[in-house]
Amino acid sequence: MANDIDGAPVARHGRGRRPADEVRADVLHTVGDLLLRRGLTGLTFECVARESGVSKTTLYKWWPSLGALALDGYFHGVQDTLAFPDTGDVRADVTTQLHQFLGLMTTTPAGRLLAELIGRSQTDPDLAREYRRLYSSGRRQLAADRFRIAQRAGQIRSEIDVRVVIDQLWGAMYHRLLVPDEPVNADFVDALIENVFAGITPARP
Amino acid sequence: MANDIDGAPVARHGRGRRPADEVRADVLHTVGDLLLRRGLTGLTFECVARESGVSKTTLYKWWPSLGALALDGYFHGVQDTLAFPDTGDVRADVTTQLHQFLGLMTTTPAGRLLAELIGRSQTDPDLAREYRRLYSSGRRQLAADRFRIAQRAGQIRSEIDVRVVIDQLWGAMYHRLLVPDEPVNADFVDALIENVFAGITPARP
Incomplete structure (x- = not known):
């Protein structure tokens, strides 16, 4: 009222x-x-x-x-669960968000739902277009916004194309969801973040 | 004869x-x-x-x-095209292989074929099992073998789980293939490699 x-x-x-x-x-x-x-x-x-x-x-x-x-x-339905916090520490915030995403994928029907929608969209161009328009492009935008704040704060190199990082974190999770050769779990999430933030090569001397 | x-x-x-x-x-x-x-x-x-x-x-x-x-x-049919070279420089070899994969995805029906098979496998458990058994698990193994040689040569940190790196390179390419919000092209391939090898954060002082 x-x-x-x-x-x-x-x-x-x-x-x-x-x-x-x-x-x-x-x-x-x-x-x-x-x-x-x-x-x-x-x-x-x-x-x-x-x-x-x-x-x-x-x-x-x-x-x-x-x-x-x-x-x-x-x-x-997922916008609160998958919101990007901004504590000032991008690595901590992305870790929080990816673990929320992991929880959604593993403890609700969300993982199966997304897999079926992406699966059907391979042979249904209308669904593919709607998937991008109503879901994936918006989710990508929210992640990119958080990374660009981090670039302005000097926490991510300015020359990095943050759109690519999105495929290396969330995209890597979708890959294991869609082709489950290996599990999607907390160790995987933490390793994704470590690899892309710190790099896989030995520290420069 | x-x-x-x-x-x-x-x-x-x-x-x-x-x-x-x-x-x-x-x-x-x-x-x-x-x-x-x-x-x-x-x-x-x-x-x-x-x-x-x-x-x-x-x-x-x-x-x-x-x-x-x-x-x-x-x-x-793709094993020669997608073979992993071993010149002694893992970053150069992975770059060569990923560009070969890009060529296959963008200039042959392979991209559409893989997308359709992964798509159908979301609702066909037999196909999903065959996809992993006859294709994806073998491809992952070949990539992991090349990365483990690099770990023994000191080119990749020994504590890195190379299976995760596979999802951050090839998995990221599959992600854009399956949900094409952004293009799969040579710039994308090069950025994937730069991010995961060098890390996205500024160099440690």
């Missing part, structure tokens, strides 16, 4: 129309929640309409496909 | 049975060649039987599925 400028309560719920942004945020919250509990299995427009109280017509208007709805919901 | 111990020519072709290993190698060569020219499209047991002159019964005996035949053929 919000107050208008005269201090009188303004009914936002139950009576009249709720603002579209608010309804949309509620739907995304519902979808993110469903995905993190149950994965893609059983996600349908019907069940999202039922759980969110929003008509299927409205859902179709905002999200033309189930893939788009799932990706948008997932992006919003 | 080989010679037996008395120096008399021994007919291996045309008359009698050829050794199974030789027939098998011929089939793999045929399949590797077909895949690098045309990709997975149109690859069938019928067409391999026709091009190699080996009966479908024999092909089915050796390769229970088209996926297994394709993966085995592809592994053999």
